[in-house]
Amino acid sequence: MKRNVHFRLAIALGLSMIVSVISGCGGTSSAADGEGKVKVVTSFYPLYYFSKEIGGEDASVTNLIPAGVEPHDWTPKSKDLTALTKARLFVYNGAGLEGWVEDFLHGAGSGSDVIRVEASKGVDLIQGNPEEDEEDHDHGHEKGGLDVDPHTWVSPRSAMMMATNIKDAYVKADPGHAAGYESRYADLTARLKQLDAKLVAGLSGFSRKDIVVSHQAFGYLCRDYGLNQIAILGLSPEAEPRAQDLIEIAKFVKKNKIPYIFFEELVSERLANTLASEAGVKTLVLNPMEGLTPEQEKAGDDYFTLSERNLENLRKALG
Structure with missing residues (x-):
């Protein structure tokens, strides 16, 4: 499986030169759509949802992994690289979930002004993987990723920190609409706090x-x-x-x-x-x-x- 991952990444990276020609020399202007919305690319569903909720009318959010696909066994294709070169923000989980991120960002080229947002940054990560045998290191993640539990978003308490990271990135990328991002972030955080209270009471x-x-x-x-x-x-x-x-x-x-x-x-x-x-x-x-x-x-x-x-x-x- 790892050979297949590297092969597909090689294809994507090999096409990066073509992608850069297609995307042109637009620089910062390419990171907003025709309506002035900030273009955002997210790696998988929870980050897409949080980014959409916080971005609201000021953002255009694209999710890389389609419905029905398990993210542990997914790697990007050339069309995904094209989407990245046009984005202002790239939101990914981190904590070892997406082993393809570094090669993916490298494929965008040194001229890309995309802001990388590691959503799990600041979460108190669970270290170690006692349930998995050493020989399974070739499955799903790049080596090393299995030493940390990456499934941060499943708890709303971690999700609040992830939402904060996404909101801060929006404000940095588009300070002119900071009030909107802050307001929608506050609404999302309030809903996450309500969910947290339901889980505490219900469990x-x-x-x-x-x-x-x-x-x-x-x-x-x-x-x-x-x-x-x-x-x-x-x-x-x-x-x-x-x-x-x-x-x-x-x-x-x-x-x-x-x-x-x-x-x-x-x-x-x-x-x-x-x-x-x-x-x-x-x-x-x-x-x-x-x-x-x-x-x-x-x-x-x-x-x-x-x-x-x-x-x-x-x-x-x-x-």
């Missing part, structure tokens, strides 16, 4: 604290709201668990009378179903909010509706 009072998940994506949610995740897979959903790991988790589920095993829509539910069948329990969805399915997109779902649904399913599993 307290349960004697059960353990949840079994298919993908180790809920560390920040568990840390902030007093839960403990037992993951079938590690930080990358592309990794394969060892048979011994599955046996141990099945034993844990039976011994502790865990009623549900959680899976997510954007990756195969095969392992969760296999383990649930072995342990004699049911499955439920716990969404890491890495992206919307096409159906969720059509239904108008967003970060908050997915979070509310997660809360409902967590309460069902803990009760």
Whole structure:
């Protein structure tokens, strides 16, 4: 898989010269659309949503990873590089999630004036990856990324810091519309605080604290709201668990009378179903909010509706 990632990056970088010719010498003027809106490129869904909410009428936001695609196994194409060369802001998560970022930004060329925004900067990151075997370092992330849990956005407490980083970048890039960015940021932060309060109230009072998940994506949610995740897979959903790991988790589920095993829509539910069948329990969805399915997109779902649904399913599993 890593060979494939590098091959696709090589193609993108090889086309960067063509892209620079197409984009011309517009410089700063190319970073705004015809209506004067700041052009923003985001790496995946949560950052797209936060950027849209804060940018409002003053920004034109493009998301790189389409609906229904799992971000751990995605790499940019030449059209994505073209979008980057025309943008004023590039918002990415960091913390090892997007192993392709440095090559991607290099492909934009030294003449690019894009402002890079590492949204997770300032978040108290969860270090280490005890659930994943060393041999899985070639799956999903560049080497090193697996040493930190990158799934910061799943907790609204981390999301508030990420929103602050995005807002600050907007103000820097477009100070003339700072009041609008500040106002919309305040509204988004208020909604995140409300969500935080709902999670605190909704997840307290349960004697059960353990949840079994298919993908180790809920560390920040568990840390902030007093839960403990037992993951079938590690930080990358592309990794394969060892048979011994599955046996141990099945034993844990039976011994502790865990009623549900959680899976997510954007990756195969095969392992969760296999383990649930072995342990004699049911499955439920716990969404890491890495992206919307096409159906969720059509239904108008967003970060908050997915979070509310997660809360409902967590309460069902803990009760």
